[in-house]
Amino acid sequence: MSRVDHAEASSRFIEAKDHAEFHDKRLWDLRKKRDAETQAIPEWEELRSLASAIKEHTLSHLGDYLVEFERNATANGMVVHWARDAAEHNQVVYEILQAHGVTTLVKSKSMLTDECEMRPFLANRGIETMETDLGERIQQLDDEPPSHIVVPAVHKLRGDVAEVFGRTIGTDPGNSDVAYLAESQRRQTRPYYLKAEAGMTGANFAIAETGSFVVCTNEGNADLGANLPSLHIASIGIEKLLPKLEHLGVFVRMLSRSALGSPITQITSHFRAPRPDSEIHVVLVDNGRSDRLGMDDFWYSLKCIRCGACMNTCPVYRRSGGLSYGATYSGPIGVIIDPTFNLRKYSSLPFASTLNGSCTSVCPVKIDIHEQIYKWRQIIAERHQLPMVKKEAMRLAGKVLSSPRLYRAAVEAAAAGIEKLPRSLVYNPFNAWGRQREVPAAPAQTFRQWYLKHRRGGSR
Amino acid sequence: MKVALFVPCYVDAFFPEVGIATLELLERLGCEVDYPLEQTCCGQPMANSGCHAEARDTEALFARNFAGYEHIVTPSGSCAHHVRDQLTAIGQTAEVTAVRRSTRELVEFLHDVLGVREFPWAEFPHKVGLHIGCATLRRLREASASEIGEPAFSKPARLLGAVKGIEIVHPERVDECCGFGGTFSVDEEPVSAKMGHDKVADHLAAGAEVIVSPDMSCLMHQRGCAQRSGAPIRFLHIAQVLNGSAA
Amino acid sequence: MTTTRDHVLARVRRNQPAWRELPQLPSFARRADGRLEAFAAALKRMGGSFAAAPAGALDAFVRARFPDARVICSATPEVAGTRSTAAVRDPRELADVDVGVVRAAFGVAETGSVWLSERELGVNAIAFLSQHLVVLLDPEAIVADLHDAYRAPGFGDARYAVLMTGPSATADIEGVLIRGAQGIRSLTVVAVSAPAAPSVDAPRRSA
Numbered sequence: 001m002s003r004v005d006h007a008e009a010s011s012r013f014i015e016a017k018d019h020a021e022f023h024d025k026r027l028w029d030l031r032k033k034r035d036a037e038t039q040a041i042p043e044w045e046e047l048r049s050l051a052s053a054i055k056e057h058t059l060s061h062l063g064d065y066l067v068e069f070e071r072n073a074t075a076n077g078m079v080v081h082w083a084r085d086a087a088e089h090n091q092v093v094y095e096i097l098q099a100h101g102v103t104t105l106v107k108s109k110s111m112l113t114d115e116c117e118m119r120p121f122l123a124n125r126g127i128e129t130m131e132t133d134l135g136e137r138i139q140q141l142d143d144e145p146p147s148h149i150v151v152p153a154v155h156k157l158r159g160d161v162a163e164v165f166g167r168t169i170g171t172d173p174g175n176s177d178v179a180y181l182a183e184s185q186r187r188q189t190r191p192y193y194l195k196a197e198a199g200m201t202g203a204n205f206a207i208a209e210t211g212s213f214v215v216c217t218n219e220g221n222a223d224l225g226a227n228l229p230s231l232h233i234a235s236i237g238i239e240k241l242l243p244k245l246e247h248l249g250v251f252v253r254m255l256s257r258s259a260l261g262s263p264i265t266q267i268t269s270h271f272r273a274p275r276p277d278s279e280i281h282v283v284l285v286d287n288g289r290s291d292r293l294g295m296d297d298f299w300y301s302l303k304c305i306r307c308g309a310c311m312n313t314c315p316v317y318r319r320s321g322g323l324s325y326g327a328t329y330s331g332p333i334g335v336i337i338d339p340t341f342n343l344r345k346y347s348s349l350p351f352a353s354t355l356n357g358s359c360t361s362v363c364p365v366k367i368d369i370h371e372q373i374y375k376w377r378q379i380i381a382e383r384h385q386l387p388m389v390k391k392e393a394m395r396l397a398g399k400v401l402s403s404p405r406l407y408r409a410a411v412e413a414a415a416a417g418i419e420k421l422p423r424s425l426v427y428n429p430f431n432a433w434g435r436q437r438e439v440p441a442a443p444a445q446t447f448r449q450w451y452l453k454h455r456r457g458g459s460r
Numbered sequence: 461m462k463v464a465l466f467v468p469c470y471v472d473a474f475f476p477e478v479g480i481a482t483l484e485l486l487e488r489l490g491c492e493v494d495y496p497l498e499q500t501c502c503g504q505p506m507a508n509s510g511c512h513a514e515a516r517d518t519e520a521l522f523a524r525n526f527a528g529y530e531h532i533v534t535p536s537g538s539c540a541h542h543v544r545d546q547l548t549a550i551g552q553t554a555e556v557t558a559v560r561r562s563t564r565e566l567v568e569f570l571h572d573v574l575g576v577r578e579f580p581w582a583e584f585p586h587k588v589g590l591h592i593g594c595a596t597l598r599r600l601r602e603a604s605a606s607e608i609g610e611p612a613f614s615k616p617a618r619l620l621g622a623v624k625g626i627e628i629v630h631p632e633r634v635d636e637c638c639g640f641g642g643t644f645s646v647d648e649e650p651v652s653a654k655m656g657h658d659k660v661a662d663h664l665a666a667g668a669e670v671i672v673s674p675d676m677s678c679l680m681h682q683r684g685c686a687q688r689s690g691a692p693i694r695f696l697h698i699a700q701v702l703n704g705s706a707a
Numbered sequence: 708m709t710t711t712r713d714h715v716l717a718r719v720r721r722n723q724p725a726w727r728e729l730p731q732l733p734s735f736a737r738r739a740d741g742r743l744e745a746f747a748a749a750l751k752r753m754g755g756s757f758a759a760a761p762a763g764a765l766d767a768f769v770r771a772r773f774p775d776a777r778v779i780c781s782a783t784p785e786v787a788g789t790r791s792t793a794a795v796r797d798p799r800e801l802a803d804v805d806v807g808v809v810r811a812a813f814g815v816a817e818t819g820s821v822w823l824s825e826r827e828l829g830v831n832a833i834a835f836l837s838q839h840l841v842v843l844l845d846p847e848a849i850v851a852d853l854h855d856a857y858r859a860p861g862f863g864d865a866r867y868a869v870l871m872t873g874p875s876a877t878a879d880i881e882g883v884l885i886r887g888a889q890g891i892r893s894l895t896v897v898a899v900s901a902p903a904a905p906s907v908d909a910p911r912r913s914a
Contacts, residue, residue: 010650020654043735045608060726178883189889210862218877219889246858248853249852249853270862315655319655353644357599378510381511381513390643394506397506404498433684443476445476447476448467
């Protein structure tokens with residue numbers, strides 16, 4: 001499987017100037033809104049510590065909480081299934097749908113189902129899945145994955161959406177008025193809620209104490225899908241567990257503030273038991289999570305509540321777009337999770353970072369993202385997944401920089417090179433630094449040379 | 461007070477004036493400054509690339525060169541951060557631990573150890589955009605970060621603000637990363653260059669005539685961008701301004 | 708043969724990190740007064756409307772507010788409307804509802820949210836299929852924040868409970884805020900004290 005080349009993909013993203021500029025501004029705006037909301041709460045940092053501690057406790061007792069959740073959910077009348085990986089998740093979902101004669105499924109946003117690549121699996125078996133979240137629907141119609149876990153089509157401008165809708169759902173391709181486009185999707189989707197035999201959601205949180213799960217949305221699509229058909233399937237990653245209902249006070253307060261800078265999503269739904277004459281099926285999914293749980297340095301990534309705040313604050317993400325990461329999860333959280341899915345394929349991602357650390361600061365559950373990025377780099381180097389050129393450069397650098405004599409020779413040679421070579425040779429295709437920047441001029445002497453000349457003494 | 465000066469490799473090679481300004485400033489403030497002649501680098505370029513093993517000998521050399529000093533000062537926040545927080549490719553002997561603990565970036569040293577608040581020999585009647593590198597900001601905690609709701613503070617601003625005639629102006633994105641990031645600047649050149657150009661444009665729009673920073677690596681990158689685009693803006697390390705060596 | 712359940716649980720148990728303690732939730736100090744004002748302000752910020760109790764009948768109030776509404780479906784005996792949720796057999800029947808009317812169990816001052824379960828909704832879908840929703844809320848039944856909300860006893864019994872905060876919304880296209888996405892286009896909270904005792908005709912069917 002070939003490596004994702006984040007740098008190359010970013011270069012293409014940046015070339016589309018209007019799109020790139022909008023993308024950066026839009027997500028920075030979300031970061032600013034997040035700042036305003038969170039800084040209006042004096043206890044915000046305390047909430048972060050609590051949220052982090054609750055999640056770490058839960059993950060350290062995850063087996064017990066999963067069993068408690070299953071017991072209570074079952075007692076409530078829900079049916080609980082388990083799936084060890086993506087393939088089994090898809091098969092379980094398919095069998096539930098098949099047993100109920102479902103041919104049309106309406107689905108709200110669930111990164112887990114994207115991770116499992118559920119839609120094509122079901123499509124190959126005759127079940128049509130309609131994405132109902134507006135951003136996911138745009139992406140589905142454009143046959144492109146979502147680029148951001150909260151705002152899936154953030155990389156598109158209204159003209160792009162008008163073109164996609166014009167091509168697929170029969171709107172006027174020349175009308176890019178946003179209200180018109182949103183209303184068109186509303187009208188086109190509404191009949192599907194009424195005719196669908198099943199609705200599918202993800203879950204933001206699953207509460208062990210009550211055997212219930214929570215779905216946080218803004219559009220109304222999840223609750224239309226869950227409350228009209230008589231079959232509701234919820235795919236839930238095992239790391240979504242929380243011990244008690246009261247913990248939602250912390251997490252619901254933090255989720256939308258972190259994601260969008262609003263105090264709560266427009267709709268926060270709690271499912272504890274099916275309606276009479278209806279069924280709720282929960283699929284608890286592992287797909288690598290239990291493996292990650294055992295990684296001493298990286299299990300903290302399982303605390304993630306999928307708010308996307310790290311993406312919004314990441315200057316690299318904002319200027320390269322989620323699709324350049326080539327994975328379901330992009331941005332800072334993607335960079336530390338994706339290598340667990342495929343180390344080789346995603347080996348460039350931990351280097352798509354300046355280690356500036358603002359992601360760690362905004363993470364509501366205090367995942368030490370930048371520290372995990374640093375550690376992943378070590379693993380990639382140790383497992384020989386660094387590009388050859390880089391590995392060699394670092395080996396050479398290590399040799400030169402550990403020898404005062406070799407170091408001084410290299411510095412003098414570099415200075416001479418910059419000084420004497422013609423510009424066209426200095427700025428050659430191999431000089432990545434020099435594509436869009438000037439190389440520093442060579443000074444008349446190094447600091448060390450100046451010091452020897454102007455100060456006596458030197459080292460002890 | 462005896463102080464050992466660590467001049468980062470790229471400062472030694474390309475920006476000796478920063479090392480000179482640092483040394484002169486420390487001497488002005490009464491320090492006896494040693495410069496261990498066999499120093500090279502702190503190991504950060506290899507370590508930040510995940511090449512832990514390749515950093516070992518360089519880190520060992522650093523520890524040997526600076527063993528026994530009570531104060532080690534360097535005009536580079538990222539280097540100070542690396543030494544204090546990440547110098548782990550070598551065995552953590554008592555000597556190594558002491559070297560790590562004793563290493564400070566220049567502003568930290570001036571502000572926290574010497575308690576300097578005035579620079580009467582310096583005058584800088586210009587509009588200055590202050591840039592604090594991300595390691596200096598978030599790891600060394602030299603200033604409050606805008607994404608955290610905390611009482612505002614800034615050690616570099618405090619020191620700079622004491623220089624006669626200076627006016628600090630603020631870009632819109634006060635502490636967004638400038639995109640240097642070490643080898644990131646080469647490995648992810650498209651994004652790195654975009655970030656650098658954006659940063660320069662932001663400072664320009666705020667009216668800055670000069671961008672000043674405790675981090676020459678960031679400045680090297682931003683200056684490279686500005687020189688290519690012809691942006692009318694200068695770049696100075698904070699040591700140069702505080703030492704009065706750049707009018 | 709191990710089931711998937713056994714397999715997953717075995718892996719989880721084997722890999723769980725060392726025991727971390729569960730923190731106690733502190734009680735965050737809150738002002739006891741001004742909840743109604745805070746609620747109204749928060750609701751407005753989230754795109755909802757707030758109205759004081761009308762002088763006249765609630766039915767008249769609803770009709771005046773939505774003069775073009777043909778179908779007004781009520782889940783509360785306080786408003787007659789043109790249809791009652793008690794008469795609904797299948798939630799899809801509500802597809803033509805212009806205005807739904809419900810009474811919330813309580814509101815949340817911090818966010819401007821109202822709490823509704825199948826008991827208050829009669830038919831859950833009324834809160835999503837209606838074009839507009841009118842929510843009666845007792846001004847005395849407003850808790851300070853979400854911590855308080857999650858102590859509400861209703862969560863224990865409700866099969867389905869929703870905190871609704873303003874109308875449905877999206878900003879998925881170019882960040883342009885659209886109020887009225889796929890659910891309700893507007894949400895109006897009317898501050899009306901709850902009736903003294905529950906009416907025997909109060910719709911209890913959940914569908």
